[in-house]
Amino acid sequence: MVTSLKKSVPSTREKVVKNTAEDLTLANHGQKMADRLQIAKLPPVEVGYVRQMELKPGKLYEVKTVAMNPEIFLIPEFLSSDECDRLKALATENGLIKSKTVYKSNIKGGGGTDNTSLYTKETLRLFDQDNNNFLNVSETYRALSKIEGVVSLSQSSFNYMFDEILDFNSDRELDQVEIQKLTKMTTKVEKWIKRYKSGDVKPNEAKRRRMGPPRLSRQAWLERKVYDKDRELTNRLIALTGLHSDIITTSENMQVVYYTPGGHYHAHHDSSDLDLNLPCEHTRQLYPKESHNNIKEIRLCRFITVLYYLDDTEEGGETAFPVADNDTYTMVDYQKDGRAVNPYDLSNYCKDANLIIKPRKGLAVMWYNHHINNTTGMLGEHNLFSLHGGCDVLKGEKWIANNWIALDENHDMQIKFHRKQLYGGNKARTGKSSSKEQVESGNENYVDTVKETKSDCNSRQEVVVSHPDATRVPL
Missing domain, CATH: 1.10.238.10 (EF-hand)
Structure with a gap:
């Protein structure tokens, strides 16, 4: 089911943009862009439900539901062995640096000057x-x-x-x-x-x-034009998520992470709670200069996480969801099987998580970090049950990659972001520019995204359903 799109409820942030940003009135072309912001979720049905989806022309992929809250899906062989090896090679070539926690990326920016004493x-x-x-x-x-x-x-x-x-x-x-x-x-x-x-x-x-430390690993960031020149992976994500290509192609760069024995990432959330006083990380640069200078904190607005395993791990390194499908979410005196456990500590309590996924080369794990706002059709409340992390690698190495699908719950800001990323400016264009013009302006995605087609939300290809009850899921 596709949630209908309506304008967001005015907020302080929205008013600032409307009063100072240029040309936020949605004219003909702008309305078509707004239609592309329709978002929907893949129905999980129930734990154990298996469907087959055509994510690549002529090729079916198995998509299995492993949790309902949050909705978590496993897609075996989503990446080929060659694709996994290529991503590892690109990350190594790009240079692996020490990983920081998601919380550090949320805090104040700084400097550029050498203040070393x-x-x-x-x-x-x-x-x-x-x-x-x-x-x-x-x-x-x-x-x-x-x-x-x-x-x-x-x-x-x-x-x-x-x-x-x-x-x-x-x-x-x-x-x-x-x-x-x-x-x-x-x-x-x-x-x-x-x-x-x-x-x-x-x-x-x-x-x-x-x-131990919250996170112990090394990472590299890869631009889409580097890791997906032929758009094969991008098109697979569009088919899997049902989201328009504008949303997928303007989301974050891919993160590749490398763990050695002892490496882990304690339980955390990939996205942040809604807060109208803080801008989303991916749209923060679009705020008027006078207000942007006063922005000292940001938040992460990641609707979906898609995690890929780039290799098998000899022992350990599981991805754990400590409270997936739990009846309640509370960290006070958290109990599991009558014992007090620390759900954040995946070095000592990995096996106590409600859901544990073993690394397997080519396997993709997709989950939703947010609900959908039924009033606006945009990003809804943060789903705290999406708490997850990486257990300690006990033997061998662990390689993963992450694609985060980012959305601002502020409708106008997300449209402005798409205009800037896809068309190189804030003003809506009523005509199509030539591919040469777009390449010269650095907008490589334009030719693929400007076509006036029906939203990808309505074109997800679910071909066969394999399940004990064998019923088709209406989308």
Whole structure:
């Protein structure tokens, strides 16, 4: 079923755009763009339901429902082995960097200037043996070895202290901000050592150490024109999601993530709660300059996540949904089988998750992070049951990739975003430009998206349904 599209309820953010942005009146061509914002969900039917869908001309793919809340689907062999290998090679070639948590990407932007202090530079010069501009645990040990009591600590004891008082963001390395704080840590380190040796350590102080850093992996970002020049993957996503190509082609770049043993990503949400006072990350640059300068925080507006496994993992590395299909969502005194568990801690409680998916090369996992607003037909409330993460890799390596389908619940802002991305400006065009004109203006997607066709929401190809009850799902 396709939810009808209506204008969003006016908000503070919407009023700012209407009063200052250029040409937001939806004329003939603009209305056709608005029609392309229709969104719908693939009906899950029930857990275990299997349908076959033609996601590629002449090829059927199995799509299996594995959860109802959120709606989660598995699509085996969505990527071919060659496609998986190519994405891994592109990510390696592009350069894998240390992953940050989704929460860090939500916070204030900053700088571009080199504010590294002389102390930090000298500390890195002396102790950063692998020259990556971070200090790992052993490098930090050498940097602090002259402080009284440090050399008497065992390796495990020093690790304990490192986690408790030095590694503020729990990523098992000291960045330049944390290194600068070392100048004021001598007394704190000495006091901690005395307290530790006397046995005066409270049990809850070990919590962060046991749970480990929120995220431990490396990643690369790939542009669509690099990883999908022939649009094969893009067209598959359009067929799977039923969304218009405008939405798919203007969504985020692909993220490729690489994990080694011990690597994980504790349970988190890919998207944020609706907040009319904060802009979506993908549309924030479209706000008027005077208001954009005051934007210090943003939020993620990801309607759908599509995760791909690029290789088998020898042991561990499962994707876990701790509260999928749970009756309630509460993190207070969370119980599983009569035991208190921490659903965020996938290093220790991976097997307690309600749904666990083992990595399998080529397998795609699709789920919805938001409901649909039945009034506006746009992005609705955040579905908190979409909490998920990656369990520890125990043996071998883990490679995944993510496509996030982004939507702003503000109807006019999403249209403006599409205009800018697809047509290179804010004004609606009433005629079609030549492909040469669009290529010259850098809009490679224009030729594919400007065709006046019926919304892809109505053209999802479901060919065969395979299920114990063998009933067809109306779309």
